[in-house]
Structures are given as C-alpha cells and as structure tokens.
Amino acid sequence: MAEVSIDLNMVRVTNDAFVEKAEACAPKLLETVVRPVSIVDIAKTENVYPDVNKKDDIENLSSYHLAKGDKICLDFGDHQVGYVTMKLNSVGSPQDAPAFFRLKFAEIAKEITEDSKDYDGWISRGWIQEEFIHVDVLPAELKLPRRYAFRYMEIEAIDTSLKWQLVVEDVSCTSVSAVRIEDVEPVKSDDEMIRRLDRVSLRTLQNCMQSVFEDGPKRDRRLWLGDLRLQALANYETFHNMDLVKRCLYLFAAQTKDNGQVSACLFTEPKFIVDDTFLLDYSMFFGATLYDYYEASGDKKTLKDLSACAYRQMEIAEEWFDEKNLLKNGEGFWGFIDWTDGLNKQSAMQGVYIYCARKAQKIAEALGDTEKAAYFAKEAKEKTESARKYLLDPENGLFVSGEEKQLNYASQVWMILAGAVSAEEGAEILDKVIALNPEKGMVSPYMNHHFVEALLKCGKKEQAMDYMKYYWGGMLSHGADTFWELYNPENPAESPYGGSIVNSYCHAWSCTPTYLLRKYFI
Amino acid sequence: MAEVSIDLNMVRVTNDAFVEKAEACAPKLLETVVRPVSIVDIAKTENVYPDVNKKDDIENLSSYHLAKGDKICLDFGDHQVGYVTMKLNSVGSPQDAPAFFRLKFAEIAKEITEDSKDYDGWISRGWIQEEFIHVDVLPAELKLPRRYAFRYMEIEAIDTSLKWQLVVEDVSCTSVSAVRIEDVEPVKSDDEMIRRLDRVSLRTLQNCMQSVFEDGPKRDRRLWLGDLRLQALANYETFHNMDLVKRCLYLFAAQTKDNGQVSACLFTEPKFIVDDTFLLDYSMFFGATLYDYYEASGDKKTLKDLSACAYRQMEIAEEWFDEKNLLKNGEGFWGFIDWTDGLNKQSAMQGVYIYCARKAQKIAEALGDTEKAAYFAKEAKEKTESARKYLLDPENGLFVSGEEKQLNYASQVWMILAGAVSAEEGAEILDKVIALNPEKGMVSPYMNHHFVEALLKCGKKEQAMDYMKYYWGGMLSHGADTFWELYNPENPAESPYGGSIVNSYCHAWSCTPTYLLRKYFI
Structure with a gap:
C-alpha cells in the first residue's frame, strides 16, 4: 500500500533566525578517496542473498576487454557513500561508435542480481542506482555527477562495436561524511559478534x-x-x-x-x-x-x-x-x-x-x-x-x-x-x-x-x-x-x-x- | 551481414607537415540557438512513416506536468545538429525522489515510434540517440554533454513520485556547423519540388x-x-x-x-x-x-x-x-x-x-x-x-x-x-x-x-x-x-x-x- 501524504494547500511558516542558526552548524564534509579491492563474481543462488566470490585481483582490472554484453563487478570492500570517477579507454581498432554501458551500484550483493525492469512498486524507480551512459570519445575520465551508496559496482558494456572493446583502467570513489570512523574507539569485547555489531x-x-x-x-x-x-x-x-x-x-x-x-x-x-x-x-x-x-x-x-x-x-x-x-x-x-x-x-x-x-x-x-x-x-x-x-x-x-x-x-x-x-x-x-x-x-x-x-x-x-x-x-x-x-x-x-x-x-x-x-x- | 574491416597489425605512417596543414584549416564552428516550435503527437500508423500532428503551442510547454509514464514530444521545426540544454522543475509537493526520465532524439518521426529494445543489428546500439537520466535536485539546468542530430525530441518521465510531477520549462539547442545556410543563394525555380530538393x-x-x-x-x-x-x-x-x-x-x-x-x-x-x-x-x-x-x-x-x-x-x-x-x-x-x-x-x-x-x-x-x-x-x-x-x-x-x-x-x-x-x-x-x-x-x-x-x-x-x-x-x-x-x-x-x-x-x-x-x- 502506498503510504504518502500530500497537502498542497499546506501553509509554511519560516523562522529565519532559526534557519540562520541551522546553516551556521552546517558541516564541512570530509573526503576520502577509496578504490575497489577486488573483482568479484556475484552469483544468484537459491538463497535470497547471493554468493560473492573473488574472481581476480584488482590490479588486473585493465586486462578485461569488455565487448558487447560483457560485465565486470568491482568490490570496494566496505559500504561507501560518494562520488565515482572512472578512467575508460578502448582497445582494438579506433573507437568507431559511442561506448554505451550500464553501471549498477549496490549496497548489498543482492541488488546486483536484481533487474530494475522487474520493479513495479509504489515508490519511485528513480531510486534504483543504475545509470545508462554513452561516451563518444575514449579515453575519457568520467566524473559521475551523482552521489551513490554502494559496496559493489557493476559495469556492463551494453555495446561497443565489432572493432573495439571497452577497458576500465581505474575507478575511484571520493567517499564523504561529516565524521571519521577512526575518531571513535571501538567497543572492546572478546565476543566477535559484539565487535561487529558495533563496527x-x-x-x-x-x-x-x-x-x-x-x-x-x-x-x-x-x-x-x-x-x-x-x-x-x-x-x-x-x-x-x-x-x-x-x-x-x-x-x-x-x-x-x-x-x-x-x-x-x-x-x-x-x-x-x-x-x-x-x-x-x-x-x-x-x-x-x-x-x-x-x-x-x-x-x-x-x-x-x-x-x-x-x-x-x-x-x-x-x-x-x-x-x-x-x-x-x-x-x-x-x-x-x-x-x-x-x-x-x-x-x-x-x-x-x-x-x-x-x-x-x-x-x-x-x-x-x-x-x-x-x-x-x-x-x-x-x-x-x-x-x-x-x-x-x-x-x-x-x-x-x-x-x-x-x-x-x-x-x-x-x-x-x-x-x-x-x-x-x-x-x-x-x-x-x-x-x-x-x-x-x-x-x-x-x-x-x-x-x-x-x-x-x-x-x-x-x-x-x-x-x-x-x-x-x-x-x-x-x-x-x-x-x-x-x-x-x-x-x-x-x-x-x-x-x-x-x-x-x-x-x-x-x-x-x-x-x-x-x-x-x- | 556485418561489413567491417579489422587490421590490428596495420602500421600507420604519419606525415607531420600534412597534419599541421590540416589543423591550420580547422574551422571555427558557428553556433545558433534554436528552440522548439511546437508540441507534437507522433502516431504510429500502418504506413512506415508515422503521422506528425501538432498537439499544442510551444508556449504551453510548462503547463505539462509529467507524472510517471507521461511523455511529451517537441518539434524543432528543422533538422538540428547541436547541444541541448533543458530547464527542468517540479510541481506539487517537494521533490522526494530523483527525477528519472528518458530522452529520445529523432532525425525523422519514425525513430520516435521505434523501440531501442527491438534493435538487434550488427552495428552498435550505442548510436541510438536515447538517454536515461536521473536528476537529484530540481529545479535544474541540464546541459547535455553529447551532440545530437534531430528534429524531434521526446521527453518521457519514467518516474517522478506520487508527490510531484516533472515540468520542462525550456529546451534549447545550440546548433553547430562550419557554414551558414543563409550564405547560399537558393536555386530559383517555379517548381516547388526543385526548390525543396535544393533546400x-x-x-x-x-x-x-x-x-x-x-x-x-x-x-x-x-x-x-x-x-x-x-x-x-x-x-x-x-x-x-x-x-x-x-x-x-x-x-x-x-x-x-x-x-x-x-x-x-x-x-x-x-x-x-x-x-x-x-x-x-x-x-x-x-x-x-x-x-x-x-x-x-x-x-x-x-x-x-x-x-x-x-x-x-x-x-x-x-x-x-x-x-x-x-x-x-x-x-x-x-x-x-x-x-x-x-x-x-x-x-x-x-x-x-x-x-x-x-x-x-x-x-x-x-x-x-x-x-x-x-x-x-x-x-x-x-x-x-x-x-x-x-x-x-x-x-x-x-x-x-x-x-x-x-x-x-x-x-x-x-x-x-x-x-x-x-x-x-x-x-x-x-x-x-x-x-x-x-x-x-x-x-x-x-x-x-x-x-x-x-x-x-x-x-x-x-x-x-x-x-x-x-x-x-x-x-x-x-x-x-x-x-x-x-x-x-x-x-x-x-x-x-x-x-x-x-x-x-x-x-x-x-x-x-x-x-x-x-x-x-x-
């Protein structure tokens, strides 16, 4: 059931002094550049939550030459909130068509196995972290303008051409937050579960x-x-x-x-x-x-x-x-x-x-x-x-x-x-x-x-x-x-x-x- | 049949003096800002080429409140090659989800009626002039980075939310070419067909x-x-x-x-x-x-x-x-x-x-x-x-x-x-x-x-x-x-x-x- 409230006749009353005090407390976000730690395979299983298996070292990223339909999934090792930059290139003959690829960002592995086409719910499908991107000229550094929340990032070459393949040379995420986890002393416990609950x-x-x-x-x-x-x-x-x-x-x-x-x-x-x-x-x-x-x-x-x-x-x-x-x-x-x-x-x-x-x-x-x-x-x-x-x-x-x-x-x-x-x-x-x-x-x-x-x-x-x-x-x-x-x-x-x-x-x-x-x- | 040549062992020989002479002749592209002339309906018919009917004056563009699945088609009056800028906004409650929309650019009306999903040819589907775009914060001026060739531009709100609708306040195209058509004297003829062939x-x-x-x-x-x-x-x-x-x-x-x-x-x-x-x-x-x-x-x-x-x-x-x-x-x-x-x-x-x-x-x-x-x-x-x-x-x-x-x-x-x-x-x-x-x-x-x-x-x-x-x-x-x-x-x-x-x-x-x-x- 859709649970929404709409009151277009609502009259808003603003206290400007309060707005000012709020703005004076606005944080300066701290940035950390994070890179993927490995290339993984995420396989749908009979369980709700799929298996994640390491496929390759991240150092081998640029050895993957993505032709039409090929995909690669990167694991950033932990949940990130930030802005992604990709360095893309082509191999083979000169790039004779736009690079056209899909990016999926997933907080958990399950989202990688889900197909946005199947979603038919009542809140906006705009929330699905999926982009379809054309890049006319390679090599290119692509700074994605949106912020994503994710650990896994899948890149699928929807199409290249018969003459060349897409190469992902580097991907990084500038993760942002108002605070640093390093500033907090972890809970000390012999019980690993407790330490993980805290972390x-x-x-x-x-x-x-x-x-x-x-x-x-x-x-x-x-x-x-x-x-x-x-x-x-x-x-x-x-x-x-x-x-x-x-x-x-x-x-x-x-x-x-x-x-x-x-x-x-x-x-x-x-x-x-x-x-x-x-x-x-x-x-x-x-x-x-x-x-x-x-x-x-x-x-x-x-x-x-x-x-x-x-x-x-x-x-x-x-x-x-x-x-x-x-x-x-x-x-x-x-x-x-x-x-x-x-x-x-x-x-x-x-x-x-x-x-x-x-x-x-x-x-x-x-x-x-x-x-x-x-x-x-x-x-x-x-x-x-x-x-x-x-x-x-x-x-x-x-x-x-x-x-x-x-x-x-x-x-x-x-x-x-x-x-x-x-x-x-x-x-x-x-x-x-x-x-x-x-x-x-x-x-x-x-x-x-x-x-x-x-x-x-x-x-x-x-x-x-x-x-x-x-x-x-x-x-x-x-x-x-x-x-x-x-x-x-x-x-x-x-x-x-x-x-x-x-x-x-x-x-x-x-x-x-x-x-x-x-x-x-x- | 795929007609492509690939010769990865090809040895290229470059004449730098010729490259220099070519670069010295590079044109400065002339820019013309063009706006759509009307809102149109493009209806699939039994003919290969669909009918194009005027639906509304372009002045009424911002009166269209696009909810999930709504679309609007703009007619730029003539074939354009250029860079498109859109002014987008929301109406209704505050924008509580990203705007997610599809743009289709069509040189002829027929392309508007075609579905990219049906394409299964041998040259890259990356050539299909279609974009899927998320905009997190409205109002926004969106300067599309790619160049398009088109007369018709369709905007489909794939999703907004139950609380607000998407409004297209303005669209313009900065058309580019090395030359101006106004600098050429048209062929003079009593025969309209001849004049049109020339034009x-x-x-x-x-x-x-x-x-x-x-x-x-x-x-x-x-x-x-x-x-x-x-x-x-x-x-x-x-x-x-x-x-x-x-x-x-x-x-x-x-x-x-x-x-x-x-x-x-x-x-x-x-x-x-x-x-x-x-x-x-x-x-x-x-x-x-x-x-x-x-x-x-x-x-x-x-x-x-x-x-x-x-x-x-x-x-x-x-x-x-x-x-x-x-x-x-x-x-x-x-x-x-x-x-x-x-x-x-x-x-x-x-x-x-x-x-x-x-x-x-x-x-x-x-x-x-x-x-x-x-x-x-x-x-x-x-x-x-x-x-x-x-x-x-x-x-x-x-x-x-x-x-x-x-x-x-x-x-x-x-x-x-x-x-x-x-x-x-x-x-x-x-x-x-x-x-x-x-x-x-x-x-x-x-x-x-x-x-x-x-x-x-x-x-x-x-x-x-x-x-x-x-x-x-x-x-x-x-x-x-x-x-x-x-x-x-x-x-x-x-x-x-x-x-x-x-x-x-x-x-x-x-x-x-x-x-x-x-x-x-x-």
Missing part, C-alpha cells in the same frame, strides 16, 4: 551523517525526525558531533505548518523546505530529541530557543484525545510506529504521547518552568491512567489497540517505554507477547530497537543482547556492512515498497546497536 | 560540415573518403568552403598504411587517427577528390603537395589487375560501390579505376608532368579496352561482373562515368538496364547519385530530373528535412545494419541534388 552500526551512522542526518544515503537521502532521534542517541555515544544534531533541530523548528506542527521530514536542496508529510509520533519526538540533545550537550541556549516548538507539538497532539483521554485513531498515513502492514497504531501512539510528555516535563524542569512541568506531569499521569483502564486487556494483561482490539508488539513496547507499567509488569507483558507471537509483529529495525529498549527497561539485559544478536546479527550473517532499513528474519525479501530493489541497506534507524551496547552493556 | 540538400550538407565533412551527424560522425568526394562537389556549388576540403584532403594524406594506401575513413577525436578500413574505390577517389578541389579552387600548391599520394593510390590499385587487365575480385569488405546485398563489385571497380586514372592524368597535366600524364592515359585506355573486350556481354550489350557474370546497375553506371562507352552507347545501356530491372539494384543515395550522373553524361537530362524527383523527392514525400543515408523506394524500412533505428537520416552522400541542379540545370 557495522558505526559505519551505518557515519555514512548517514552528511549535510544533515540522512535516513539513508541511497534512499530517501533526507532528514526524518524519527530517524534523527535514534541517530542522535547513537551519535552521543560515538561521534559526539553536537553541531549536526543542533543543526537538524533548528531546521525542523525553522519551518512548520501554520499551526506550528513540525514536519516528519525536510529537504535542504535546492533550498531548505519542509515536506508536507506529518506523522503524529514524529512531531511529538521533536521534544524528546531536543531533551536528549540537552542532556548530551548541556546546551541550555538551544533548549530554551526550541522549547516552545517542543511544547507546541504536545498541544497539537493533545487535540487528538477524546473525553476518555484516549488518543483517537487517525486515517491514512497519520503516524509511523512501524511498517507492519495493517498495524493499528492507536495504543502505541498513546504510549508515544506519554513518553514525550515526560520528556517535555523534563525540558520545563531544566528551564525552571514549574507550571509547564506540572502540566506535562499531569498529562502523562492522566493518559497513563486511561491507557491502563481502557487499553489493558484484563484477561491477558496485554495492551490492545483500536476498535478491533488488535494485539500487537508496538502497543506493549511503547507503553513500557512510556512508563505506563512497572518494570515487573513490563517484563511479564514482554514474556506474554513473545509467547503469543501476534500476527502484527515488527518489521523495521526502528521498531525492533524500541523492543530492545523495552527489554532493557524491564531488566531483561541478557534477552536484549540475545535479541540484538538474533536480529542485527541476522543482517551480519547475510553480509551486511551497514545495517538495513528493513529486515524481517522470517521473510528476508520483504519490502514495504513493492520490491526490495528500492530498499535502503544503510539506514539510520538501524544504527542503534552501538548505542545500546555502549549505554547498557559497557 | 534539403543544402541543409544536409550544412549539418554534415563540422570539424571535418562528416558522413552523418547522427552516425558515423566521421570523415569517409567516398562521402567527402560528393560533399566537396556540392560544397563548390554552394558554401564554397575551400579550407574544409583542403583540411580533409591533407588529413587523408597525413596518415596512411605503410604501403601508402589512404584509409577509407578517419577520426579526429580524441586525436587524429586513420581507421584500419581500406576500400579500394575510396582509396582511388583520393586523386579524383584532389583534382576536383584543384579545379574549384585553383590551389596548385595543395595539388602538388598531395599528388604523390594520389598517384600512389593508383599504383596500389594497379596491383589488383590480372594479365587480361581485369581487376580481380576482392574478398570481404574490399570495396564499397553500394550497400546492395550480394553485389558483385568487380566491373564497377574497374570502372572506378578508369575514372580515377583519367583524374590522375589531369593532375599530372596540371603539374606539367607529361610522363605521368601519358602513363595514366595509357592505363585508362588499356583498362577500357579490356573492359569492353571481356566485360561487355555481346548479346545484350551490358556489362557483367564477376565469375557469375552478374548483371547489375553499378557496372553500367561506373563504366559510363569512366568514359568506357560513348554517350550514345551509354544511353542505350541505361535504357536496357532500366528495362531489365536487374535484381541487383541500387540502395544508397550514393549509388543513385552516380546513376543520375550517368544519365546526365549520356544526355538524358529530362530523365535525370525525373529520377531525382522520384528518388530524392520520395524522401521529401516522407517528410525529409535532410536527405537520408539509405532510401529504397520499394522497401522504405530497409537497413543494411539489421534495424533502421540506427540509420542516419542526414547523410552526406545524399546531398547531391543541389550539386546536380546547379551544375547541370541552372
């Missing part, structure tokens, strides 16, 4: 840290509030880039709908503009993200500057409650929570409200605004009471959601994170929901992160570690160099978009193992 | 006159000797650009095979190099082209400089004769004459030898080299006598070719142009061959040109005019703005390449009506 999280986060915290450098390449919150948490434990978080917070506050609601995402090119997508949970997370930033940075000036915007999101959310203090269900793409198809989001959203009201209370406390603090404390209390009264099924002790009383993971997790139940109650709830294994499970690493945080909040530290190893470790077992936007261990080919070829395999909201490890385990 | 010839020639005389600005975009000879003749009657002919003659002489043979074609980018294709007729035409140039320019210095190269080609050709003074048949792609499939080229090639020997004789006479002049006179005489003795079929009075005594147009035409028969004999021969209509007819405008010249040489002026109107007029009736590389009135979809999508529709060797009209009719 791959760091690479994921690094490659999403560009001019803003992007959700994914392949797709959508822009700042989403829900992703930002988790990226910022991981960043505080690792890269410590406070300016980039500050920049993103100011950007969200700098342009809102005329009612003051912050957008779910925003663009910085060609110029700064917020999207006409509004997700209630994401808007509420503005305050949570702001408070996390204050806690990590001690930057009270920013906290003060942006507190009104944080409070405003809660006021807007408050309007969603009925007389029983229950958050009403929305229509269409009204909130995110998770990509789980058919998920009823009502109870989870009530949990998010309580969670964010407590964060807003802390903002008010930090700023010495006792009245506001008391207000949010009361809000959290009332909404918690209603949740326990109306949403907790007395028979099985689990939270249900919506008119159909849907049982799902998300409701339990968010009520636990909201503090609507005690650690002991939460532990029981989690045991039960895991045992029941409801149809409405968890799809995104984003939801899975919150599940692990719920386990940790309820003292289930060992189980949390096991789950991280099972879930993020599952991606590692499939060769992940960065963590993915989507991963369902039970259905590895899943995509909410109608085709996994547009999935993002380096995705911000998936980078949290490094945060969880550093915050709770070491 | 379309001029446009064809103009658009092929670039850094060298190209064969076709779509394909092959390079200098071929056979084409040059006819272009130069048309140029002397029209644009009078002597430097460009001089440049091309010096280029051919500047690099040869180690035995001194000039190549059939050459490249000037990335640096000057002659091809490893050798066609005996084309090599011989070097001298004919040189003498034509001298006649038109009076430039005796160049004639003297290049005469040795012209003589050398005839010496090389002389080696092809047997003891009966008959030129032996070659193997593979040994000579051109015409694209007619299965054509036996032996007798036509003997005709070309006699024709060129007479031109070489004239070069020698102009330079006062009586010995050489006598030699070539003797050569022409002996080869003519043998041709008449062995190749003229005593029964029907027509020339036959090869062991199979093939009857074809090319043998008659070249023996007439060679002066191997009198005008009266030639007239009879032409009447007979037309009446017999042999299976081996004429495919290329190049061959058809020589047929018309043969008619004119035999005093059949009215028939020559009728034939021009039938043959080149046939292309006009199908909407030609420039004359085509290939045209068979009886099989309009014919291509020697395995698919007409790679045919060139602005082709040098087809530009001769303006020459024939101006030389023989006005």
